[in-house]
Amino acid sequence: xxxxxxxxxxxxxxxxxxxxxxxxxxxxxxxxxxxxxxxxxxxxxxxxxxxxxxxxxxxxxxxxxxxxxxxxxxxxxxx
Numbered sequence: 001x002x003x004x005x006x007x008x009x010x011x012x013x014x015x016x017x018x019x020x021x022x023x024x025x026x027x028x029x030x031x032x033x034x035x036x037x038x039x040x041x042x043x044x045x046x047x048x049x050x051x052x053x054x055x056x057x058x059x060x061x062x063x064x065x066x067x068x069x070x071x072x073x074x075x076x077x078x079x
Contacts, residue, residue: 010040012054016076017068020046025073032067050079 017029026044029051033042038056045051051068053059061077068075
């Protein structure tokens with residue numbers, strides 16, 4: 001999936017992350033990605049491994065990968 005810009009000018013991207021198994025995992029990934037400048041919301045779902053990120057502009061994949069690594073999980077790329 002490519003990043004999509006909605007009518008408010010924000011960009012939504014979905015990433016695949018492996019290793020999340022519970023709500024605590026979801027929170028850890030969400031907190032790290034939320035710290036990236038420009039991110040307005042993050043929704044992580046352990047059951048699917050999908051992380052939906054809304055930001056002011058497209059994010060550098062390396063920044064998302066670094067945040068996921070910092071949380072202790074494996075970044076797989078865009079979903």
